[in-house]
Amino acid sequence: MRPSRIVAIYVLLVGVLFWVLDAAVESVVMGRGSFLSTLLTDIDPHDLWMRATVLALCGLLGGLLAWHMRRWEQGLKVTGELLRESEERYRGLYESMSEGVAFHELVHDGDGAAIDYRIVDVNPTFETILGIPRGNAVGRLGSELYGADEAPLLDVYAEVVTSGRLTTLETYQEALDRDFHISAFRTPAGGFATVFEDISDRRRAEEELLQRTHDLGKRVKEIRCLYQVARLSGDHGRTLNDVLQDIADVLPVSWQWPEIASAQIEFSDALFQAGTTEGVPVAAQSAEIVVRGETVGRVTVRYHAERAEEDGGPFLTEEQDLIDTVARVIGDTVEHQQAEAERESLARFPSENPSPVLRAREDGAVVYANAAAAALLHKLGSGVGRPAPTEWLEPVGKAMRSGTLRRIEVTIAHQTLILNVAPVSKQGYATIYGMDVTERRAAERALLEIEQRYRTVFENTGAATCLIGAEGTIILANEGFAQLASASREEIEGKLAFLGLCAPHEQERLAAYHYSRRKPEIDAPKRYEFDFVNRDGEVRRVFMHIDMILGTQTSVASLVDVTELRRTQTELQALTEELEERVQRRTTELRAANEELEAFAYSISHDLRAPLRSIDGFSKAVLDDYAECLDETGKSHLDRVRLASQRMGDLIDDILQLSKITRVEMRVDRVDMSALALEIIEELRAVEPERSVEVVIEADMIVDADRRLLEVALRNLLGNAWKFTGRREQARIEFASKPDEDGRAVYCVTDNGAGFDMAYADKLFQPFQRLHRIDEFPGTGVGLATVRRVIRRHGGDVWAEGEVGKGAGFYFSFHDL
Amino acid sequence: MASGVILLVEDNPDDVELTLRGVLHGRISNEVVVTRDGQEALDYLFCRGDWTGRNAHDLPAIVLLDIHLPRMNGLEVLRHIRTDERTSRLPVVMLTSSNEERDLAESYDLGANSFVRKPVDFDQFAAAVHQLGLYWLVINEPPPPTRGVRP
Numbered sequence: 029m030r031p032s033r034i035v036a037i038y039v040l041l042v043g044v045l046f047w048v049l050d051a052a053v054e055s056v057v058m059g060r061g062s063f064l065s066t067l068l069t070d071i072d073p074h075d076l077w078m079r080a081t082v083l084a085l086c087g088l089l090g091g092l093l094a095w096h097m098r099r100w101e102q103g104l105k106v107t108g109e110l111l112r113e114s115e116e117r118y119r120g121l122y123e124s125m126s127e128g129v130a131f132h133e134l135v136h137d138g139d140g141a142a143i144d145y146r147i148v149d150v151n152p153t154f155e156t157i158l159g160i161p162r163g164n165a166v167g168r169l170g171s172e173l174y175g176a177d178e179a180p181l182l183d184v185y186a187e188v189v190t191s192g193r194l195t196t197l198e199t200y201q202e203a204l205d206r207d208f209h210i211s212a213f214r215t216p217a218g219g220f221a222t223v224f225e226d227i228s229d230r231r232r233a234e235e236e237l238l239q240r241t242h243d244l245g246k247r248v249k250e251i252r253c254l255y256q257v258a259r260l261s262g263d264h265g266r267t268l269n270d271v272l273q274d275i276a277d278v279l280p281v282s283w284q285w286p287e288i289a290s291a292q293i294e295f296s297d298a299l300f301q302a303g304t305t306e307g308v309p310v311a312a313q314s315a316e317i318v319v320r321g322e323t324v325g326r327v328t329v330r331y332h333a334e335r336a337e338e339d340g341g342p343f344l345t346e347e348q349d350l351i352d353t354v355a356r357v358i359g360d361t362v363e364h365q366q367a368e369a370e371r372e373s374l375a376r377f378p379s380e381n382p383s384p385v386l387r388a389r390e391d392g393a394v395v396y397a398n399a400a401a402a403a404l405l406h407k408l409g410s411g412v413g414r415p416a417p418t419e420w421l422e423p424v425g426k427a428m429r430s431g432t433l434r435r436i437e438v439t440i441a442h443q444t445l446i447l448n449v450a451p452v453s454k455q456g457y458a459t460i461y462g463m464d465v466t467e468r469r470a471a472e473r474a475l476l477e478i479e480q481r482y483r484t485v486f487e488n489t490g491a492a493t494c495l496i497g498a499e500g501t502i503i504l505a506n507e508g509f510a511q512l513a514s515a516s517r518e519e520i521e522g523k524l525a526f527l528g529l530c531a532p533h534e535q536e537r538l539a540a541y542h543y544s545r546r547k548p549e550i551d552a553p554k555r556y557e558f559d560f561v562n563r564d565g566e567v568r569r570v571f572m573h574i575d576m577i578l579g580t581q582t583s584v585a586s587l588v589d590v591t592e593l594r595r596t597q598t599e600l601q602a603l604t605e606e607l608e609e610r611v612q613r614r615t616t617e618l619r620a621a622n623e624e625l626e627a628f629a630y631s632i633s634h635d636l637r638a639p640l641r642s643i644d645g646f647s648k649a650v651l652d653d654y655a656e657c658l659d660e661t662g663k664s665h666l667d668r669v670r671l672a673s674q675r676m677g678d679l680i681d682d683i684l685q686l687s688k689i690t691r692v693e694m695r696v697d698r699v700d701m702s703a704l705a706l707e708i709i710e711e712l713r714a715v716e717p718e719r720s721v722e723v724v725i726e727a728d729m730i731v732d733a734d735r736r737l738l739e740v741a742l743r744n745l746l747g748n749a750w751k752f753t754g755r756r757e758q759a760r761i762e763f764a765s766k767p768d769e770d771g772r773a774v775y776c777v778t779d780n781g782a783g784f785d786m787a788y789a790d791k792l793f794q795p796f797q798r799l800h801r802i803d804e805f806p807g808t809g810v811g812l813a814t815v816r817r818v819i820r821r822h823g824g825d826v827w828a829e830g831e832v833g834k835g836a837g838f839y840f841s842f843h844d845l
Numbered sequence: 846m847a848s849g850v851i852l853l854v855e856d857n858p859d860d861v862e863l864t865l866r867g868v869l870h871g872r873i874s875n876e877v878v879v880t881r882d883g884q885e886a887l888d889y890l891f892c893r894g895d896w897t898g899r900n901a902h903d904l905p906a907i908v909l910l911d912i913h914l915p916r917m918n919g920l921e922v923l924r925h926i927r928t929d930e931r932t933s934r935l936p937v938v939m940l941t942s943s944n945e946e947r948d949l950a951e952s953y954d955l956g957a958n959s960f961v962r963k964p965v966d967f968d969q970f971a972a973a974v975h976q977l978g979l980y981w982l983v984i985n986e987p988p989p990p991t992r993g994v995r996p
């Protein structure tokens with residue numbers, strides 16, 4: 029408050045005090061009432077006048093004094109320098125500035141170079157910002173105040189002092205761990221001042237903002253990615269594979285390093301890839317695609333090159349969330365599509381059902397029919413929108429009224445159907461489900477037929493047949509079995525145990541068979557004989573064939589009474605044994621006879637010829653030595669003796685050969701008859717080279733035969749042909765083959781020789797039978813018999829055809845060899 | 846020094862006579878020694894019994910051996926001849942009435958040099974004997990004496 033006003037108020041207060049003192053005197057001294065009444069109301073007019081005058085005078089005096097005081101004060105201002113007023117204004121500004129201000133002077137070394145600066149003054153904000161009290165700061169060197177080797181920013185400040193230019197800069201002061209905005213200017217005193225602001229917070233805020241902006245950029249990428257994925261997966265018009273490929277395409281660009289990223293979606297057996305293919309993946313992150321709690325695939329993003337790590341790996345934390353979300357979206361999409369497909373297929377159920385499905389209202393009108401039902405209704409002259417067939421109306425009505433399922437069976441043109449009428453009473457209609465049972469009914473009929481057939485077979489097996497249950501009771505028996513058991517079927521079926529009809533000594537064995545037959549792992553004999561005892565106690569030998577009926581515990585047994593058969597067999601066995609013994613005996617006898625015959629033949633060949641040699645030899649000796657004693661007749665007789673003995677010798681040789689044919693063991697080989705015949709003819713030509721005989725032999729007649737025996741036969745046949753063509757000028761012998769009516773080869777040796785009379789054809793092959801005189805054609809009559817034996821030993825046959833004077837043909841074959 | 850004897854082993858006197866006639870007919874001059882059975886033939890060859898004292902090195906030029914002989918048959922004689930070192934190379938011709946296959950086979954198995962069947966016809970027989978003599982005594986080179994037999 030200005031001093032002039034104080035003086036004026038003071039004088040006015042003196043006036044008021046006078047008023048109060050006068051009132052107090054009136055009350056106390058003069059006793060004129062209470063203080064308050066004397067003060068304000070009950071005032072004596074004289075007193076009031078006086079008091080008012082005093083108060084007015086005091087007011088006037090105060091006002092005068094105040095006016096004078098004011099003039100004085102203004103006089104002070106005029107004289108008390110405007111400068112001070114200005115300084116005060118700046119000082120106030122300096123003191124109250126939000127920036128820190130410090131005045132400095134440079135400290136120079138001896139050469140005039142600035143080496144430090146000293147703080148001259150600082151404002152309160154300096155103290156606040158740097159936390160250094162003014163007293164500590166003023167007068168100290170920058171280097172020591174800020175704790176550095178060199179005072180901070182000395183170069184800058186020295187330059188400011190030198191150039192006088194205002195310099196502003198932002199700097200981070202490590203010693204203070206602060207960011208500052210500093211303006212430095214030269215002071216008129218030759219020092220410099222700094223106005224500074226702590227911008228650490230602002231800078232932090234800026235950096236944070238920058239970071240936020242960056243993050244936001246990424247979020248936008250992720251959101252865009254998610255948006256695209258959501259859009260793609262929401263497009264139900266496309267196939268799942270197309271959608272998955274598009275999602276894969278979106279992924280790499282949504283990641284922090286798109287240029288080195290690749291994405292892959294594995295789903296079921298398919299693989300969808302996008303992004304770079306260069307280089308080898310060095311990092312990957314993935315998420316499983318789960319549909320209804322089951323992993324069905326995987327989404328993977330890979331980086332194909334190294335990048336600085338951030339947020340614990342080359343991938344951002346949010347990118348794991350992103351890939352998880354993408355996998356989840358894919359999973360949801362798949363689930364949705366599957367659900368959609370299922371719903372669609374469910375919706376098609378009735379329409380695709382091959383069985384008739386239709387719906388009828390209570391009044392009988394058909395409101396829905398699937399294809400099968402429509403076809404069925406068409407046959408019955410009905411259809412959608414028309415009444416259902418008449419015979420269906422009653423069950424429909426009943427079903428609707430009762431609210432329960434009704435079933436009817438109808439036959440329409442060879443087709444048998446069961447119709448299940450299911451009422452949906454609330455909605456006033458019934459659904460009819462048709463079922464084609466044509467085949468089932470046919471199968472049932474067939475089964476009945478088969479059953480009938482088996483029953484007939486069972487009755488007419490020709491054997492005693494019965495079915496035996498698991499407990500051994502005879503369930504079923506045919507008439508044959510009843511006869512065998514000597515009981516009626518009523519007495520047997522379901523009453524009699526099978527074992528009760530077996531002889532006591534058989535029961536243990538048959539019981540074991542019975543039980544093991546009913547166990548799958550054990551085999552029981554299926555065919556065997558045993559002693560059967562009928563109800564009359566008579567024992568019969570039976571042969572039984574028994575086996576399980578597949579899939580049941582019942583066996584079926586067929587019994588044949590073999591009592592008579594076995595007795596006959598026993599007798600037969602005895603007879604057979606006797607016969608065998610007899611055969612054995614005969615064989616031994618035969619072998620002995622054969623050996624005897626062989627010895628006989630051997631003896632003949634040796635002993636029978638010796639006397640002949642003597643006869644011939646000594647006849648010759650007589651002829652030689654006693655020729656002069658004999659006349660011509662004598663000589664002729666001796667010649668005949670010699671001829672006879674030689675013929676006898678030939679006969680013995682032939683007989684021996686004949687017997688040998690039957691005795692020798694056969695050695696079958698491939699024999700070239702053509703070559704053999706040629707050899708024989710050559711020999712014959714050598715003996716009679718003067719004869720001219722045309723011989724034609726078919727080539728390559730090859731047979732399986734004993735070579736030695738066949739040679740004997742051919743020698744006889746060809747020898748005969750040679751011999752009997754002896755009187756022909758143009759002799760001709762042919763050996764050839766031709767097929768018979770069965771296609772087998774028949775061989776024949778034909779000649780144009782003397783031939784023979786067919787009347788004697790059957791005698792030709794008997795030993796010692798001759799059709800020519802000895803002086804016509806010499807021979808023993810054994811040759812053809814020998815031929816026949818040879819051919820017969822080969823299982824073949826030989827026969828002859830001929831005509832006297834024309835020639836003969838000898839045919840043979842090896843039919844059965 | 847071999848004397849070129851023909852040893853005939855034959856029991857049938859008729860056959861002996863006829864053979865000798867055949868030899869005569871064939872103008873064969875070699876001496877014919879006749880033994881009547883197998884045992885006697887071996888006695889001759891190995892200088893035993895009646896033939897003790899005979900020069901054992903003087904082996905016949907040829908043996909004509911019948912098969913059917915009393916005591917020891919021709920096949921046994923042949924076996925003895927072939928098993929004894931002294932006579933193992935001796936030419937032996939089987940001369941017999943039979944041409945039974947088993948006789949033929951056995952003779953050759955035992956090492957007979959020839960098998961000749963005596964024909965009933967004497968002319969043929971004589972021809973056979975003549976050819977035998979010609980072959981074995983003239984054409985054929987006799988075997989060298991076996992080792993240790995040379996005097």
